[in-house]
Amino acid sequence: MLLFTGSTTAYAAWARNVNLGSGATITTGSMGLTAGWVGTPSFTGWPTETKTAVMRLTQSGQGRWQYDVGPATGPAVTAGAVVTYWVVSGATCSATPLPAGWSPTVLPAGGSADVCVSVQLPAGQVSSLAFNVPVTARNQSTN
Amino acid sequence: MTSTINGTTRPGRLRRALGRGALVSAVAIALVAGGSGAAWAWWTATATVTGTVTTASGTVPPPVNLRCTDNVPGLLLAWDPAPAAQNPVPSGATLSFLVTLKVANGATATFTVTAPATSRQVTASDLPNNGGATLSVTVQTVYTFSGPGVSSTVAGPVVGHVQGNGGSRIVRCGP
Numbered sequence: 001m002l003l004f005t006g007s008t009t010a011y012a013a014w015a016r017n018v019n020l021g022s023g024a025t026i027t028t029g030s031m032g033l034t035a036g037w038v039g040t041p042s043f044t045g046w047p048t049e050t051k052t053a054v055m056r057l058t059q060s061g062q063g064r065w066q067y068d069v070g071p072a073t074g075p076a077v078t079a080g081a082v083v084t085y086w087v088v089s090g091a092t093c094s095a096t097p098l099p100a101g102w103s104p105t106v107l108p109a110g111g112s113a114d115v116c117v118s119v120q121l122p123a124g125q126v127s128s129l130a131f132n133v134p135v136t137a138r139n140q141s142t143n
Numbered sequence: 144m145t146s147t148i149n150g151t152t153r154p155g156r157l158r159r160a161l162g163r164g165a166l167v168s169a170v171a172i173a174l175v176a177g178g179s180g181a182a183w184a185w186w187t188a189t190a191t192v193t194g195t196v197t198t199a200s201g202t203v204p205p206p207v208n209l210r211c212t213d214n215v216p217g218l219l220l221a222w223d224p225a226p227a228a229q230n231p232v233p234s235g236a237t238l239s240f241l242v243t244l245k246v247a248n249g250a251t252a253t254f255t256v257t258a259p260a261t262s263r264q265v266t267a268s269d270l271p272n273n274g275g276a277t278l279s280v281t282v283q284t285v286y287t288f289s290g291p292g293v294s295s296t297v298a299g300p301v302v303g304h305v306q307g308n309g310g311s312r313i314v315r316c317g318p
Contacts, residue, residue, distance in 0.1 A: 047293050128197055132192070
């Protein structure tokens with residue numbers, strides 16, 4: 001079928017139909033993320049001292065997954081604490097910064113990942129100021 | 144072949160989307176027509192970890208036994224670190240000493256001496272120019288982690304004075 005519009009342009013409109021039937025499987029699932037400290041962290045020290053702790057992320061549900069650790073927030077950060085993230089080597093923090101954005105490694109379903117959290121304490125005197133580390137996980141295909 | 148249906152959704156929404164969404168349908172059709180592969184929706188889950196920060200209320204101990212010895216053409220300042228029991232240098236810290244020279248008009252000059260050194264030779268060229276003939280010297284202990292460091296109260300002062308003029312000036316201990 002040709003359609004004429006105006007006087008100079010003509011084009012054909014094609015249509016194709018394919019049945020979405022066999023071979024398409026829709027699977028429901030779920031995904032959860034928990035995050036917590038490995039052991040009991042201590043972020044108490046001298047002003048400007050740096051303290052570290054290991055944070056463990058665990059996924060529940062179906063599908064492989066990646067994670068993204070966001071900038072820390074909270075009163076401690078406002079007071080001058082500097083929170084950075086580092087790759088864990090063995091059970092301790094390495095000197096390699098955690099890559100920004102989504103983790104380059106796609107983890108298996110139900111897997112865990114450890115992240116080193118490094119906190120340079122504020123220069124002034126502070127007492128029991130909280131900071132929050134937000135973590136987001138997203139699923140990937142199962143294959 | 145794998146393809147992604149972008150966006151954050153839940154399974155129920157995905158099913159509905161497949162029933163009516165033109166874009167999603169097109170992707171699914173392409174996948175089926177291709178004969179293999181999978182489409183999935185990106186789900187996200189979030190969590191937050193909380194920590195608590197406290198900085199020590201302890202104080203950095205000042206050095207002790209600050210002393211001044213004439214050492215022509217200047218003077219030699221020396222001191223001792225605070226006893227180890229009072230001065231357990233924190234892990235990861237660098238121990239140093241901040242020497243402050245203050246002349247009569249209030250002008251100051253500062254020098255950092257990194258441990259294990261515990262002395263500093265001072266000559267006239269170390270002093271602020273034209274500051275007067277009297278000199279007051281104090282020393283502080285400094286723990287440095289990163290950033291500015293943490294300082295003790297001052298030890299001293301010990302006093303000194305300047306003799307002579309111009310390039311022939313010398314610094315001596317005492318008033």
